[in-house]
Amino acid sequence: MAIALLSLRQAEKVEPQLRAALKSAPAPAAQAATQAKPATRDLAQAGLSARERLALRDGSPAEAAAALNARQYVQQIIAQDRELTRNQMIWALGxxxxxxxxxxxxxxxxxxxxxxxxxxxxxxxxxxxxxxxxxxxxxxxxxxxxxxxxxxxxxxxxxxxxxxxxxxxxxxx
Missing domain, CATH: 1.10.287 (Helix Hairpins)
Structure with missing residues (x-):
């Protein structure tokens, strides 16, 4: 799907066509479920809500932090700290x-x-x-x-x- 910049006049002509195309397209949720990546399925099995999975999938740390509960966020911090420390130790000690x-x-x-x-x-x-x-x-x-x-x-x-x-x-x- 390509994104184009349209003038206001062009947008008025295209808008009805876009609405029709969106109505006839399969629901995004159903389409996403059929194309779900294994990592997304794992998150669903981990008991995360759809909002939490979406925030994690989008990759924005701020959005992911807002979607997680406090315990999940602290676990994420601990895992990140371990990984960063491990990488730094490997680099520093050799x-x-x-x-x-x-x-x-x-x-x-x-x-x-x-x-x-x-x-x-x-x-x-x-x-x-x-x-x-x-x-x-x-x-x-x-x-x-x-x-x-x-x-x-x-x-x-x-x-x-x-x-x-x-x-x-x-x-x-």
Missing amino acids: RIEPGEIEAMLKSLAKMRGRYASLVLEYSQTERPVGRQALEELRGLRERIEEFERGLETIKAAILDGTAEVHGVKAART
Whole structure:
């Protein structure tokens, strides 16, 4: 079906013909049902209303958000967040060399050892621990926590297949 721009005079002549053609054409709903894509049928089976399916089919995120209930919308956000994070992790990490992991583990071990020795050292003195010493301990503890959190993130990425370690078989999902 082609779309044409008509002048007002041309539109007056064509309008009766268009109305007649629309009346004789099969109903759009019936035609759409016979030509439904598998994804549309899946949405219908998922319990979405016609309005929700139409908004999702049209692809407008704003319309789709308005058509979904709160739970469905949050599920959509979670799925999108997972996919975007996965793609970013694949891009950012790429292939990890085992030496990179070892260097991170050595650095983390050094920080832990330094932290433990400082705590032990400060606990042996009779004097109160100064503000500068406490700041040093706090900063070291925060760095340790960040490295530990980063290590957990990398381990999870390796297990779920978003990060590849050179020489290590990918985890089966």
